[in-house]
Amino acid sequence: MDETEELRAWLVALRTPGLGPGGLREALAAAGGHIDAVPAWLRRRAAALDEGAAAWLDAPDEARLAGDLAWLAEPGHRLLRCTEADFPPLLETIPQPPAALFVAGDAGLLLHPQVAIVGAxxxxxxxxxxxxxxxxxxALAGFTVTSGMADGIxxxxxxxxxxxxxxxxxVVGTGPDRVYPRKHHALAQRIAAHGALVSEFPPGTAARADHFPRRNRLISGLALGTVVVEAGLQSxxxxxxxxAxxxxxxxxxLPGSIANPLARGCHRLIRDGARLVEEPAEVIEALAPAARALGAELAERLARPDAPAPPRDGGWCDDADYRRLLDALGHDPATLDELAQRSGLAAAALSSMLLMLELEGxxxxxPGNRYQCLPG
Incomplete structure (x- = not known):
């Protein structure tokens, strides 16, 4: 199965009515990890599916699938699947982990230590x-700031x-091609160009109230910690x-004035056991050990046999793929897309390899999803 066929099979599964990420992961496991075998397994369990699932599997909307594939074919767009080595390991530990994520921008950032900042x-x-x-x-301390692109905080x-x-x-509650609220259209473009715009929902998905609690579990799940700045009691x-x-x-x-209704949610969190913080340094100090542990875990995860790994003796020049990547980097900064074109390596492999090289210094x-060789 070539890459386009595999992507199509994933899109069919992701759009199957009533399946959801848990159902897809279960089907994928039962099918031995082969996404093309998922529809047959699902048909055998038709009684447990949404009534529209069988009809979709028998005759999926080809125009919609073509639109999804067209979005994925654009530079910097990716479907990050749970079967890939650079799928964020922190998401594997949460209840109801996603099966795949649509990413516009640098998918490798999802592996970096993150802090969520949310609020009113x-x-x-x-x-x-x-x-x-x-x-x-x-951000200046090395953490990637993650949030939901809503108004306000x-x-x-x-x-x-x-x-x-x-x-x-x-992390958004719409498809990756939609912007909500609309006023953040320019902000969304900047985030995709200098970071990553992430969605569990396929292209074309409009904003719905029930999407945002689902989105919130990904914001907290990707991050080592969540900072709540202001929040009302119904926030x-x-x-x-x-x-989280x-x-x-x-x-x-963050604490606030007892006269400020937007401080009441934070005060409730503090009463319930959240850490009261007044300075960013307190967050950095608390999360630094977890960030170091995450780096070590990622190095071990990406060094397994099915992921591109550096030679154990550190002989970078003797490994063909890493040599191609380092040659492609040259002396000037380059984007992931440029490196893929120069090296002929897949984006998923490049993300993993670049992270390994970053960990090794x-x-x-x-900024701008670019990478550059360091002297030495």
Whole structure:
């Protein structure tokens, strides 16, 4: 099966009515990891499926699938599958992990240590400044700032990370080709160009209220910790914080004035056990050990036999794929797409190899999804 056929098979499965990520993972496991065998396995369990599933599997909407494939064919677009070596390991540990993610931008960023910054859409000026300050400091400390591209705190955190020359990740509750809210169209373009825009939903999916709690579990699941800046008692940010706690992640909350209704959600989190923080340095200190552990885990994960790994003796020049990648990098910064064209290596392999080289101090990740060799 070539790459296009495999992508089509994944898209058919992802769009099967009523299946969901859990059902797809179960079907994939039962089919021995072969995505092309999933439809046959599902048909044998037709009684347990949504009534529209069998009809879809027998006659999927080819126009819709063609649109999905066209989106994936664009530079910087990818379907990151749970069967791939560079699928984020932190997502494997959460309840209801996704089966695949649509990514616009640098999918390799999903492996980097992340901090989620979330909060009220109708944030106060002070709350927006706190979000910017935390995002800027965390980004400069080496953490990737992750949020949901909503109004208020989310948008401020993304913008501050970008202004600091760092990457940022937006997990959205629409298809990867939609922007919600519409006012963030320019922000979405900047995030895709200098970070990653991530969605569990296929292209063309409109915003729906039930999509955002699903999106929130990915924001908290990708991150080592979640910082809540401002939140009312009914804020969706409290859902993200609750999910972070259930996923075994750190939860941080900024205190505020007892007269500010947007501080009440944070105060409730603190009463329930979240860490009270006033400075970004407190978050950095708390998460630094987890970030180091994640780096070690990723190095081990990506060094397994089915992933591109460096020679054990460190002899980079003796490994053909790594030599091709280093030759393709040259002396000037290059994007992932440029490296794929120059080296002939697949984007998934390149993401894994570049992360290994970063961990070894041979390559630096730069703003704009670019990479550059380091001296030595």
């Amino acid at each position: 859409r109708s944030a106060s000026p002070a709350g927006l400044e706190h979000a910017r300050r935390f995002a800027r400091t965390l 989310d948008g401020a955190a993304h913008e501050a990370a970008l202004e600091a020359g760092a990457a940022t990740i937006a 969706g940010s409290l859902i993200t914080a609750r999910l 706690g259930e996923q075994g992640r750190e939860v941080f909350a 041979r390559v630096a990740g730069l």
